[in-house]
Amino acid sequence: MQGRAVWALALGQTLTYATLYYGFAALLPHLEAATGWTKAQLAAGPTLAFLVTAVLTPLTGRLVDRGLGGEMLVILPAVGAGGLALLTLAPTPLVWVLLWAVIGLAQSGSLYETCFAFLTRRLGDGARAAITRITLVAGLASTLAFPLGSLLGSALGGRGALLAFAVLGVVTVVPLNLWAVRVLRRSDRAGGGRAVPQPGLLARAMRQPAFWLIAAIFGAIWLNHAILITYALTLFESQGATPATAVLAASCIGPSQVIGRLALMLNEARVDNRMATRLALGSILLAAALLHLAGAAPLLIFGFAMAQGAGAGLLSILRPVLQAEKLGREGFGVVSGAIAVAPILATAAGPSVGAALLDWGGADGVIAACAALGGGGLLLGIWLTRRLQA
Template sequence: MSRDESLGVWLLAIGQTAGFAALVYMFGAIILSLEDGSGWSRAELALGPTVALVTQAVLAPFSGRLVDQGFGGTLLGGAAVLGGLCLALLSQVEALWLWYALWIVIGVAQAASLYETCFSFLTRRLGPEARRGIIRVTLVAGFASTFAFPLGAWTGAALGWRGAILVFAAVELLVTLPANLLGVRLMRRGARRGGLMVATPRGAVRAVLRKPEFWALAGFFGLLMGNHMMLTTFALPILAERGATAAVAVLVASTVGPMQVAGRVLLMLGGARIQAGTAARAIAIGMSLASLALLIATGQSGLFLLYAVCQGASIGVQSILRPLLTAETLGQENFGAMSGALAMAPLTASAAAPFLGALLIGAGGVTLLLSVTLVFALGAFGLALWLRARGI
């Protein structure tokens, strides 16, 4: 990897950090001020990020194919503009239908600018060296929630939910956009090592869909992301109900980010000694322990810390594991289209999570939601055991 490419990777990492903070974590970070000031119910509000993530899931295969055809840089830059403008408009909405409409467009920005597009772009540019680039991006982007939750708590209290969303719009336009544009420019100074840019061959994705390993991976990552997005979206009300003060709740939610980085560092230090299948089983166990810790918590700081460590480290490893395990299990040919198709499962689960979480809390309280997240994590562990029997 050349010096320009290395710098480009770090800039894309900054872009992913700010992009996730503004487009994904923003809602959970300001949910309390939203509920207090908007006049809409938790379920009505949560349907917004749900439709965004549904849109992202539907468009993921198409963004992957566009990356394969050489439009990755255009997507990363254009989507940052689109996302920032939509957030600015979102801060001014008065009608619920417009809230939903803008979240749909935000979903387009998510599909075109977040991990799947970035990782596919790095794979196309760097080829076999993409692993190092992907790990660097995820190490930095793990701090997205650490950045988003304190910023959301402070701006929500000081400026109200409208002012808070405007601040996140500024983050998207003033940080994500220039970081992505300059990062892409520097990456393109190096020779492309990921193969020719061609349209995805007819039937290529269909062939992958016939493999049972594809569906096992889809279910595994889908269950983990459904678990994580429910816990992330409602982290503040969950922790408050479990006995945490407002300050402790923000601190715990913010700690998940550094723990993501810690998990990724441990995976890097382990190197080839840690097999992908072993890591998959370990993170499913870790996320099961995280849900269990919150399920039995009644204000104990130790259990809150256990949740942050286990959830953060596990989901951090998951984000590295997904592209690497996909390439190792299904191959690198047509990687953009293939990873886009696989991403539909975790993206769909992520999409359903905010609205499903709101319904679960309404039906049976936080206890019911945490019971479901525990079942999701245990289901993922079961799939990891099945993959082990297949030699993965």
């Protein structure tokens, strides 16, 4: 039963990411057509959502420490679905933006950070295998979101598709997570009850250069990723791809994340953390180069999707590994929550920064900025893995 519960959580995370995280990017062209609002006006909503998520993540982390992670995994996806439903009624861009705060609240306690912390508390040493299973399945969230968004958007329009995403979240994620949480609590092997974190651990970690380097690396890469994912369809079409080809290429990002994670798992004995980190960061930089070259050969957008997906997929696993290696395991949860603020804020900024870059320099400006972020992340990663020791 425990194994089935983990798979249920994996499916729940997949659907949560597909609806709350990737839903906006998947529906962006249809939302523009349905509302008549600009990309910048629409993108301000997800930006606010991720800002709210960043502010609330330390609080939700403390709630997990107090044994309330399961409750958040059940209640907050329903809150997120309610937020999506309310968005369909937004009469003005201002109301649209403000309603995204509800999505931000939902994201703060329903995505990977909360799920992984809940599993760590409940499964102890068995959490690593469970987390790996979840990332392998949830890596397909974008593969689900983009085709589904295209299908529903064409059939129902942007607002109707948002409502359909909301219904999907309520009828699938909530019951899946509820059943999984109940099963995992009954089979608790690590004593994941209520506890109060030891004081001073976060302050000690923040005095170490490695803390800030990890935060900077993942902040840069997640800004890169947020921009490229949000405007993937727009960028692909600007490089000469047809709308259908653009949707197909965007749908390849998720499977590429899974492939990257599987490759790391199958080569753990030969690829250490240092090499894996550099390969993942190098893959992000390569992706930007391939997207630029796609202007001459549009099918290279598939190479971009493979490189971007594999790099991001690897990095989502490597962040906690690097934290444990460079900062130690004591106070892991509270330190992880603090480091997570940087990539969450970067994700918040991604839609608006991308919209500004498109207005300023078009697709070429976006690609150049993302290449700079990837290159900066790679240089910081080389520094982190070469010079700093735990």
